[in-house]
Amino acid sequence: MKKIISYIPGFILALMIAVVATWIEMLLPIHLIGASVIALFIGMLLNPLIKKNKLIGKGINFTSKKILRFSIILLGASLSITTILQVGRISLAVMFFTLLTCFGGGYFVGKWLGLNWKLSNLISAGTGICGGSAIAAVAPVIDAEDKDIAYAMSATFIFDMVMILLFPIMGRAIGLNDMAFGLWAGTAINDTSSVVAAGYAFSEAAGDFATMVKLTRTLVIIPTVLVFSLINARIKVNSQNLNEQASKKVKITTLFPWFILAFVGMSLLNSFGFFPAALSSTLKDISKFLMVAALAAIGMKTNFSEMKQSGFNPMIHGFIISSLVVIVAFIVIYFMGLV
Numbered sequence: 597m598k599k600i601i602s603y604i605p606g607f608i609l610a611l612m613i614a615v616v617a618t619w620i621e622m623l624l625p626i627h628l629i630g631a632s633v634i635a636l637f638i639g640m641l642l643n644p645l646i647k648k649n650k651l652i653g654k655g656i657n658f659t660s661k662k663i664l665r666f667s668i669i670l671l672g673a674s675l676s677i678t679t680i681l682q683v684g685r686i687s688l689a690v691m692f693f694t695l696l697t698c699f700g701g702g703y704f705v706g707k708w709l710g711l712n713w714k715l716s717n718l719i720s721a722g723t724g725i726c727g728g729s730a731i732a733a734v735a736p737v738i739d740a741e742d743k744d745i746a747y748a749m750s751a752t753f754i755f756d757m758v759m760i761l762l763f764p765i766m767g768r769a770i771g772l773n774d775m776a777f778g779l780w781a782g783t784a785i786n787d788t789s790s791v792v793a794a795g796y797a798f799s800e801a802a803g804d805f806a807t808m809v810k811l812t813r814t815l816v817i818i819p820t821v822l823v824f825s826l827i828n829a830r831i832k833v834n835s836q837n838l839n840e841q842a843s844k845k846v847k848i849t850t851l852f853p854w855f856i857l858a859f860v861g862m863s864l865l866n867s868f869g870f871f872p873a874a875l876s877s878t879l880k881d882i883s884k885f886l887m888v889a890a891l892a893a894i895g896m897k898t899n900f901s902e903m904k905q906s907g908f909n910p911m912i913h914g915f916i917i918s919s920l921v922v923i924v925a926f927i928v929i930y931f932m933g934l935v
Contacts, residue, residue, distance in 0.1 A: 606655020606893070607663070609646075613638050613892035614885055630787055632728040633753045635888045636746060639895020646896055656893045660742065664890035665855040667883045668733050672862030673871050674880035675815055687809045690783045690928045695816065697924045698724030702917050709909040714740045716913060717824065718748035723917050726814045727752050727787030732887055733817050736855070737825040746898040749891070751914030756790040759922075763794040767802075774801035776934040782809025784925040786918070818860055 617635035646652055698720040706716025718740055721730040731748045734740070763785065767777040777798050785791045788810050795806030866876055 603655040603658040606652035606657070607659050607889075608655070609652055610639075610656065610659040610663075610889040610893040610896070613642075613895075614889035617888055617892065618885065630728065630753075630790075631884075631888045632732075632891045633749060635892035636749055636895040636898075639892040640746065640898050642896050643899055656896050659890055660893035660897055661736070663886055663893070664732060665736055667886035667890055668736075669855055669858045669862060670879045670883035670886070671729065671733075671817075672859040673866050674876050674883065675818070675863040676867045686932065686934075687779055687783065687812055689932065690779060690925055691813055691816070693928050694783050694921045694925050695724045697920050698917055701920055702913070705913050705916050709913055711909055711913060712744070714738050715744040715747060715910060718744055719751050719910060719914050720917060721820060722748050722752035723755075723786055723914065723921060724813075725816050725820060726810065727756065727790070728891065729788075729814065729887065730817055730820070732890065733821050733859075734824055737821050738828045742894050742897045743899070745891075745894055747910045748914075751910050752786045752918070754911065755914055755918040756786050759785050759918075760790050760793045760797070764797040767798050773934075774799050775805055776929055778802040778805030779809055779934065780925055780929055782806040783813065784918075784922045785810075788814075815863075818863060821859070 613635050614631070617631040617638060620634050621631040646656075699717070702716055702720030702723075706713065706720075709716075717738070718731050718734060721734045722728065724730070728749055731745060731752070735745050763777075763781055767780065772780065778795055778801070781791055781794045781798070781802070782805065785794055788807075791806050791810040792803060796803030865871060871879070
């Protein structure tokens with residue numbers, strides 16, 4: 597009981613920041629920036645003031661790890677495999693090439709820029725799947741550091757800010773129809789709120805289709821976290837130079853973390869209709885809010901000076917990969933005859 601009480605001050609502070617960040621997001625006339633990014637930055641600004649505060653330290657650490665995992669589990673209740681069928685094979689074809697660009701191209705770009713594989717793949721996941729949610733989901737299974745999470749969030753956020761403004765202008769200049777623009781925006785812009793903002797800035801029909809495509813992209817979180825869980829487990833085994841006998845002792849919970857199994861289980865239950873639409877929507881809202889709180893906690897644990905050590909290379913990585921995704925998505929759409 598005493599241990600639980602020690603978590604309360606830091607947890608409440610993270611929740612308060614999440615409330616403020618959500619309120620700021622609602623005040624914005626256009627969703628240029630999501631609450632998760634706002635909370636992350638507020639937390640980072642508070643870091644110098646609270647980094648040595650033992651009263652809230654345990655709660656912040658608890659929120660950044662345990663609450664983050666719990667929010668990911670709840671996120672699964674809002675995902676449905678049937679969404680793929682609603683959008684159709686058209687968006688899946690584009691997503692295949694954009695994801696190949698993100699993770700394939702991201703690997704070589706990360707090597708070229710000298711980034712560690714965790715930061716490189718966090719940026720690729722955020723760019724290829726769904727921004728902050730993908731970064732939050734992948735980070736725990738690869739044991740990413742808080743500064744890597746913060747840098748990956750920043751890299752994808754900055755590009756999204758630019759794309760919200762440029763995408764509608766480029767779409768009209770190129771002469772895209774509503775479906776083509778919705779498909780382009782839904783597969784090339786990172787965060788959900790940014791996709792919605794850019795899509796509806798073009799037209800209502802484009803916004804509707806872009807949102808549906810984006811929801812389909814979110815489903816890719818499931819296989820992505822499973823693959824990275826296996827990769828990280830393999831790297832741990834190799835780095836520790838374990839012998840064959842020790843390797844046999846690797847547990848299934850190491851390969852597939854419990855919260856990811858729970859996440860997949862929730863998405864399957866939702867796919868088979870076990871969650872009413874109202875409950876699924878409520879769980880998604882709770883998941884989103886808790887994720888904002890977790891990112892606030894991560895921000896409070898992140899020091900600007902530590903991020904500076906990585907220089908501008910992570911931002912360059914994010915810009916290159918995001919730009920390639922925009923180009924590849926358009927080329928695929930063009931050859932599909934939708935332009």
